[in-house]
Amino acid sequence: MSPHIIFFVLIAYTILLFIVSWITSKKSDNETFFVGNRVSPWYIVAYGMIGASLSGVTFISVPGWVGSTQFSYMMVVIGYLLGYFIIAKVLLPLYYNLKLTSIYTFLENRFGFWSYKTGAFYFLLSRIIGASFRMFLVVNVLQIFVFDAWNVPFAATVAVFILLILLYTYKGGIKTIVWTDTLQTTFMLLAVIFSVIIIIKEMNMNFFDLSSLIIKKDYSKMFFLEWQDKRFFLKQFFSGAFIAIVMTGLDQDMMQKNLSCRNLKDAQKNVLTLSWILVPVNLMFLFLGAALLIYSNSLGIDIQGTSDNLFPTIALKYLGSFAGIVFIIGLISAAYSSADSALTALTTSFSIDFLNFEKRKYLSEKQKIKIRYLVHFSIATLILFIIVGFRAINDQAIIAKLFTIAGYTYGPLLGLFSFGLFTKFNVKDKYVPIIAFVSPFICYLLSENSEILFNGYKFGFELLILNGLFTFAGLLIIFKKKKIINKND
Secondary structure, eight states: OOHHHHHHHHHHHHHHHHHHHHHHTTTOOHHHHHHGGGOBOHHHHHHHHHHHHHHHHHHHHHHHHHHHHTTTHHHHHHHHHHHHHHIIIIIHHHHHHHTOSSTTHHHHHHTOHHHHHHHHHHHHHHHHHHHHHHHHHHHHHHHHHTGGGGTOOHHHHHHHHHHHHHHHHTTTTHHHHHHHHHHHHHHHHHHHHHHHHHHHHHTTOOHHHHHHHHHHTTTTOOOBOOTTSTTBHHHHHHHHHHHHIIIIITOHHHHHHHTTBSSHHHHHHHHHHHHHHHHHHHHHHHHHHHHHHHHHHHHTOOOOSSGGGHHHHHHHHTSOHHHHHHHHHHHHHHHHHHHHHHHHHHHHHIIIIISOTTTOTTSOHHHHHHHHHHHHHHHHHHHHHHHHHHTTTOOSOHHHHHHHHHHHHSHHHHHHHHHHHHOOEEEOGGGHHHHHHHHHHHHHHHHHHHHHHTTTOOOOTTHHHHHHHHHHHHHHHTEEEEEOOOTTO
16 A cells, blocks of 8 residues: 555544544533543443454454464453453442542552552553553554655654644543544444455455354364463453453543443443443454455465564555555554543543642642643653654564553552452551562562473463462451451441
């Protein structure tokens, strides 16, 4: 495809987002930015969260992952159903009863200052890393297929991309994102559907012929029964449940959209609806991955680099201009949908959890908005530097790296919230940061040496569960024997 066409698509799509931003950010204030004035329709939030849940990682990495893992990822997705049910029935009632803006203030009410700051810190660390990886995926594709041809430095490409996100989110915040996410989800799903249709047409098949071929080649295998395998179905299922709990239920980014709903009942309907929609949507991405592999093998196409290059290489080099445009629109949609909400959530968390916006009553609304703008810009700048640095060390499929890192950074959050919800004991608050640091470190050592220590066993996504258990056990060591009266009861 011509770089000029790709660039035109990027600009046209961005202009569309700015129009939505202009409409939704009228008469906005801090309440609008943080929780959308709590008037978001639940069905709009649920639909838009599909795009935010998938992101550029799913759009590129999951199809490429089929070559090594087949459809085993579906067991993770099925595990999401259990995780989202727990979010709806346990976490959302807690957040709504406490009328939280930042969900990590629960930890301050429950344990104290250091627990609160530790939870907020781990969210910031997790989301900054995750957002950087997701944005890298997209910007790197644009760099290779557009801006390298014009000799534009990678850092400049990243800077422009982040600046565009800053401009359409800085005012309306979560209210704008709820509506732009619906647009982006639509384009992302259409991109997958059209890509499958184009491949079927190119191979002179119909849908049922392609499905039979995928089954015949064993790409569709979901259940792996060897307990030592990373793809062992029970490990995948329970890992999926806990991934959903921590990366949605304990994540300010995802919960901020839920907290913008009108009431608890609407937020619960949103979460449960989303969980069921994600099953066929992820299956669709895996089906696309298998179709891409069959197509590339039939033509003897050599995919250079990591498996993440499978989809962009075929879409932009082999399937014609229309397929390339479809891919670019889907990719840009996936990138914007995750990056804009992450930037907004990070700004919210830092403003509430570290700058204490809700407690500094002496600040006027204008002063708070000015500080919020500065935080928004500073976080965007930090993400820019991380993306530029990450390009030099990209050495595996992004989704595997993302979930591996999440296992270390979300584990302490899982342990802290579990201890706060399911026990009535307090802890020696000043020691919590130590526990939250030691637990991921122990998990890292076990993961690196698991095959020697556990007779060939390889840790997969279940590392997240182990991390949470270590944190929970550490909190038991430093708990205070005297029961407390929970401030949240």
